[in-house]
Amino acid sequence: MLIQTNVVLQAMIENQWLFPAAECVHIVSFALSIGMITLVDLSLLGIGLQRKAASRLVRSTDLWTLSGFVVIVFSGLLLFASDPDHYYLSSVFQIKITCLVLAVLFNYTIHRKVALSADASGVVSKMVAGVSLVLWIAVIFGGLFFSFA
């Protein structure tokens, strides 16, 4: 019954490449977006690029990060649609999505504001970078542990 109504699952059964391909796209695009965000985080921490580079970095990576997000969400929804029950009933997946929503909200509010302001204190910058890193790493771990749980 479910197989008949779930077009995504149907397509994935007929074409065995679809699911792995969607996963590959998902991984490459999260490497892009999370990579860009963590680069800003590291510069907030004074690791790699300097603290004062953070604001320019946010502005110049903005569009890349956002484009990555669009692809991540699209490929993620494709993966999710293959077996929705399995996903949303999993507590690991629920934690992952909670962290993801928090991470995205944090990224476009506090994180962005602090990275753009040159006069945020060192401690605040570092705390913001730490929270951002923890949230994004939790999202990656959640995604991986979901398939092992």
Add this chain to the structure above:
Amino acid sequence: MSLAAIARWLEQREWAGDFSASQWLYPSVLAIHLTCIAIFGGMILVTNLRLLGFLRSQSLTDVVQKLRFWKRTGFVIMVTCGGLLAGSEAEKYYVNPYFWIKMTLSALIGVHGMVFRNSVYRNTAELDGAQTMPSRAKLAAALSLILWIGVVCAGRMIGYYVGPRSLAAWVKLPYALWR
């Protein structure tokens, strides 16, 4: 000693059995491997995008030189985790074509680094001074992107390999697709 013998020897080590049997260890190391791909792979992406002429707010010299140490550190962690994963199930990996595709692409990344070292990666001051990015730098970036994306995708595909397809499966495939 042949590669197959090394693979067998590796897998028979006590740690390998413990490692692949542990419910937490294998996924944890895999998750660290994946996190390294995001953070340090992200740095590689940024470097390549800069070489292609994007992200001009940072000088190429800054991007290449200041991230070099961190990219190397991340690379070491990533390879260590990858080695643990492959080593714990060495015989399974040994017969997996995607694993060898990944190793081949990784070797090509090494070659790529040597080929473009002097003209691009150690030549950032001159490239920063240039009006437009020379095509050699863009070529280096494009190849690096293709190779790294290939490595990541081949890595993911390792998990999907179930064994050589039988001839019958290949014969049935067009029919299955057509149907």
